[in-house]
Amino acid sequence: MTTHFPAPRIVRNVRLGTSADAEATAVDLHLDDGVITGIHPAARASDGAPGSAEDTVDGRCLLALPGLVNTHAHVDKSWWGLPWQSYGGEGGTEGRIRHERARRDELGIPSLGITQRVLAELVRHGTTAIRTHVDVDPGLGLRGMEVVREAVADYGDALTVEVVAFPQDGVLRRPGVLELLADAARAGAHLGGLDPATIDRDPVGQIDAVLALAAEHGVGVDIHLHDPAELGAFQIELIVDRAEALGLVGRVSIAHGFAVSQLDPARRRDLLAQMGELGVTMTTVAPLRLPQLPLAELDAAGVRLGFGTGGIRDLWSPYGTGDLLGIAWQYARASGIVRDDDLRRVVDLATGAATPFAGLPEGRLVVGARADIVLLDAENAMDALVRTLPRDAVIAGGRLLVG
Template identity: 80%
Template sequence: MTTHFPAPRIVRNVRLGTSADAEATAVDLHLDDGVITGIHPAARASDGAPGGAEDTVDGRCLLALPGLVNTHAHIDKSWWGLPWQSYGGEGGTEGRIRHERARRDELGIPSLGITQRVLTELVRHGTTAIRTHVDVDPGLGLRGIEVVREAVADYGDALTVEVVAFPQDGVLRRPGVLEMLADAARAGADHLGGLDPATIDRDPVGQIDAVLALAAEHGVGVDIHLHDPAELGAFQIELIVDRTEALPLVELDAAGVRRGFGTDGIRDRGARTAPVACSASRGSTPAHPASCATTTCAASSTSPREPRRRSPNCPRAASSSAPGPISCCSTRRMRWMPWCALPRATR
């Protein structure tokens, strides 16, 4: 069942982080049907304000900042919240895949409870947009995607989530996976994934050609995990670029499909690890993970610069027991996005 978060008419007493002066000045945000329509100097409490208590939120001089965009999550299978367990599998990517497959049924992965717990923590700490890879393999089918969609539905419009159908155990070496990826695309997955075409499938050309062909056929994006190092990783990035350029771009343009290529960061300072690669994205949004989700604003109790000047409406710093940030808007339509936060004292 979807939870509906009513939008307030006024969010009072917040500070904007657009400049040092704005950060020191409290303002009120006025909204109409969830859309921010005005930013005004903060009214004093004694002056009163239009609207009743039920449609006004007190920002308590917190700082309004963009919400977090998690460009690479696995919300279907996190161990977050489970009892501590030492890793008992073999080293390397292959060893971790085998260890996870051996234990996921015992740990209840995937399950609605695990995914709900992960989403609660992400949202509680400021995340309002997520791209999540969700496992697809012969042992699971599309069950993980179904669980994620059910959990995400509880947040309604307050959370933006893109799903990548992720064949972690290989694409070509596991019979039936390509068909499952096609089924996932037909069922509404936003992107198709892959994993280390050279070291997992031992066929970089075959995996990349197959995944990109499916993406082009179904009009979805591609988001591939690529851990292969150095020249091997760079070679596979070049393959993805070449295959993307070979797609029928005229047809994609006519269909309104935007194309882009990007990474979610190189994790090794020595550039020994190749980054994740993305190409061919559906809809009006580029395929780079960081640009595929609506950016939202959140009010935070901490400022990036200290000490700060205080507005007359903000005579003292927020208490450490104050509730967490309040998500307030998006850069695209300035939509109100309510924040699901616990008091900081309980964290």
């Protein structure tokens, strides 16, 4: 539990990364019970600054950002800490699913120890809130969810983790999956789906079934959608229609959604407008080989975007470090983002603007906000992004987890 993580009462002498001024005045952040209770000009040691070494973090005039938010993780299915696992199996989503199913028992996945290591890497890189997809299928039942919740319990209420029950191997084509999703929803998980047209070959059936369960149990929906162009857009329209019919406004998210960036501009504008009206959100892992989701157009339509690491060193790919800021850098670089306002917006999406994906209000370094704080040796937020600097300290829910 969090009892082994100290709870500082003052984070002294930091510069707030929300300021556009590289020479922002240093401040002291006062914390109590996991909340920022005061922000004051930094007290000088010669002024007899209050606070003992035990309850004070010396910020050394570092830059302070809100905690990073990983909106799309898979913390249950890594091989982190095991000997190197060579990539195998066939290409494509189906081939990777089969390869993962063939080898996961051999590697002991899901594993409490591995999941703990993955969480530790995310936290080390400044993540304080996570939405993670956890595999649910007849071979696993809800065991993955149990492992994740046990690993998260190590952090008590410091680390915020929202779980999505993820039917990686299909919803309709595997008997018993809908019943497992209902059990997961009763246990408080949101519900996932995967490529309704190409995995289940029944887009209407999968979307209707998953969204109806979510409406029945009062949880959200987060569907992986890799299908391209018009096939993907068709499924997004089905999702939007069912969300409206079932009253799931503001409770549906689409992961990846490659189709959005592959449509012609007029078609994309209309689709994003529909999504914005229903509060449908999107998450991306910023894949390098595909066009990136268009941030300015998403913002104009009111479609919230979040960044995620996806799988980290798993049977789908050996890549991944757990650095969410690195994903934001990848997105910005691949999108050709260079202007200060746009770079700051990317940092915003990697931090406080994404906290609703983890069930929290938007995170800001202001009085009354949750004390999720990351310190870096950067000039400003833009500098922190383009250099993906080491995290000097990580505070989550008022607890010093790193530093």
